Amino acid sequence: MPRAELDQITYRKLHMGDHDLFEAHLLALDPESRRTRFGMATTDAFLVQYAARCITLNAIIHGAFHGKTLIGVAELRPIGDLFTEEAELAFSVASNWRNCGIGTNLFGRMLRSARNRGFGRLYMTCLKNNAPMRTLARKFTAEISLEFDESVALVSTPRRSIISVLREAIEDATELTTQALDWQRRTFARRSLEQSPLSR
Numbered sequence: 001m002p003r004a005e006l007d008q009i010t011y012r013k014l015h016m017g018d019h020d021l022f023e024a025h026l027l028a029l030d031p032e033s034r035r036t037r038f039g040m041a042t043t044d045a046f047l048v049q050y051a052a053r054c055i056t057l058n059a060i061i062h063g064a065f066h067g068k069t070l071i072g073v074a075e076l077r078p079i080g081d082l083f084t085e086e087a088e089l090a091f092s093v094a095s096n097w098r099n100c101g102i103g104t105n106l107f108g109r110m111l112r113s114a115r116n117r118g119f120g121r122l123y124m125t126c127l128k129n130n131a132p133m134r135t136l137a138r139k140f141t142a143e144i145s146l147e148f149d150e151s152v153a154l155v156s157t158p159r160r161s162i163i164s165v166l167r168e169a170i171e172d173a174t175e176l177t178t179q180a181l182d183w184q185r186r187t188f189a190r191r192s193l194e195q196s197p198l199s200r
């Protein structure tokens with residue numbers, strides 16, 4: 001992937017309004033990627049249902065974007081009650097964007113989110129032959145402890161620090177400002193188009 005294309009990738013958390021992008025990203029995964037992502041073969045109908053119920057208030061979903069296209073996703077879902085310290089992790093990157101560091105970037109962001117929310121134990125579907133995911137996770141062994149069995153990885157995260165909390169808060173605020181400015185720019189552009197004599 002050319003450097004110029006990689007420089008255009010942006011990262012932000014997904015919200016309810018991103019449902020269509022999330023669904024399109026999942027549906028574009030080929031059968032093998034679906035199998036490694038979910039640990040089983042999945043149909044389009046399953047993915048449509050999954051996308052419909054998965055952007056919830058307690059889930060944290062980080063996205064990687066190229067322009068308006070969602071090209072990578074990292075999902076963190078608490079397992080159990082409100083005070084649980086356990087969560088489920090999952091990753092998917094569009095096949096034409098792999099091996100460019102997007103998964104690694106999302107993993108780092110996700111670890112920080114997990115740590116800031118006090119999730120100490122994270123579980124991830126990671127089939128034995130999923131070499132890219134295993135290689136990626138091993139890059140973080142300075143920060144986390146990792147245990148693999150046949151199909152699941154257990155990631156133990158360190159406790160939060162004031163620095164990790166502040167970093168996430170600053171990033172969220174920056175993303176929000178960027179989105180607000182983008183929304184304002186698009187509103188102005190639409191209004192000027194509506195008021196233009198050519199559009200009458």
Ligand SMILES: CC(C)(COP(=O)(O)OP(=O)(O)OC[C@H]1O[C@@H](n2cnc3c(N)ncnc32)[C@H](O)[C@@H]1OP(=O)(O)O)[C@@H](O)C(=O)NCCC(=O)NCCS
Pocket residue numbers: 032033034036037038089090091092093094097098099100101102103104105124125126130131132133135136
């Ligand atoms: C796993 C996945 C998220 C990785 O995303 P990615 O953006 O390609 O990840 P990165 O580029 O940051 O890192 C991948 C690493 O795996 C390495 N890798 C790729 N293929 C490999 C292979 N066959 N054997 C060993 N390592 C491999 C890459 O070289 C890279 O390491 P490097 O940065 O040291 O070169 C992506 O492959 C994917 O979406 N797979 C389908 C869904 C899935 O399996 N999800 C994980 C389970 S939830």
